[in-house]
Amino acid sequence: MSFVEYLGRVRIRKGQELLQLSDKDLHLIAQETGFANDYYFSRKFKQIVGVPLTVYRKQPKRIAVLMPHATACLLAWGIVPVFGVVGLWMEPWLTAHYRERLDCSGFRQGEWYSDKTVQWLAANPPDLIMVYREEYTERLWEIAPVFTIPEECSDWREELLVLAAAVGRREQAERWLLLFDERALAVKNKLAVQRARGETFLIVKIVSGKCYVYSNMTSMGGCLIYDVLGLQPPPAVQRNMIEKGLLNIHVPLDDLPDYSADHIFLFHYHSHWPAAECEVLGSSVWRSLPAVKNGRVYESDPNVFYAYDPLAMEKQLDWLEEMVQSHFG
Structure with missing residues (x-):
């Protein structure tokens, strides 16, 4: 042309x-x-x-979403995209939840950014494409306008509101945050004694015999546990991760005592290899941790805690509410 x-x-x-x-x-x-x-x-x-x-x-807009978190957020606000990337942690519990409540007949689940995805979008042009990474936008702009989540979105609340504003759901998102904070405050108050004592809480994920420790960012309940509920991380997490803005780090088994805490939230992705299963939880290092010796290890569904969209956050708070009632009530 x-x-x-x-x-x-x-x-x-x-x-x-x-x-x-x-x-x-x-x-x-x-x-x-x-x-x-x-x-x-x-x-x-x-x-x-x-x-x-x-x-x-x-007219209603046809939106394509190339990031699982945004797909989950749109569904939470009653918006069914024509194309959406769905993370493995969203299947089957999250997608099943919305398929029962929304008309998802026009929803196509797709892959992350790939030639196959671009070809489908080119053949079925939406009104808007939502992505995180700006390097994708030039090729996608040939198909439709592209909305990129600004990199300055440093916390889950800000990102939620930016997404909501982009699809005309800002007020709905703000109302949800108010109700969510009210519920979270009730749980936080039930943990007042533990917080007053300065008891520490560690988030550990185990995958194929490897330990990963999480900070206060957007995965494995970090933003809910540390920021919303105000639970105190171990000094090593504060020093090595939160202050450096790291989501998680791999911690060798022998170094795990450096991250010792009074309580541990455990998310275990069970392996098909029995040896890997026993490598951490069956080790003398794990058994020597104070939280393990005192029976203060709380395990939950890692798929629910992986994400930070409204439904995932509500399910996480539901579990924490029950956990607090059974262990601290």
Whole structure:
């Protein structure tokens, strides 16, 4: 195509993005995308997109999501994407939950960013594509407007609200956060004695005989356990992970006592190899940990705790509520 034609398509693509992700009026969007006036913008929009601009803004959008967390968030807000990447931890409990409550007949589960995914999107162009990594956007922009989660989203709440605003669910997300915080406060108050004593809590994931320790970030319940409930991590977790902004680290078995805590939240991905199963939990190092000796190890479903979307966070809080009642009630 000619340069003029290409430039016109780029301007309309940016206009599509602004129409979906902002409340700006048409006159301002026309200015920001390089059109002389609303009339010319509207005429070119219909020519390229195929529907009148005013109709496009009001009609439900077909969204493709190339990140499991955003797929789960959209489903939580009652939005079924036409294409969505689903993580292994979402099957079957999370997807089954929504298939019972939403019309998912038009939902296609797909792979992470791949040639197969791009080919499907090109053949079935959505109105918006949501991704995390900016290096994907150039190729995807040829298909549809692309929304990239800003890298400055440093915590789960901010990311949730950014996602919600992008799909017109900001108020719904804010209401959910208020209700969630009210529930979490009740659980936090039940742990007041342990918090006052300065008792420490460690998050450990075991996979194929290897130990991984988690911080206060967005996986294995870190943001809920440390940030929302305010439970105290061991000094080594604070020093080596939280202060450095690390999600997790692999801790060799012999170094595990350095991360010793009064309580351990254990997430065990069971291996098919019995030797790997016993390597950690059957070791003298594991058995010597204070939390293990005192019977303060709490194991739950790692798939539920892997994610941090609204449904996963609610299920995590449900489990923590029951755990607190049975061990500290």
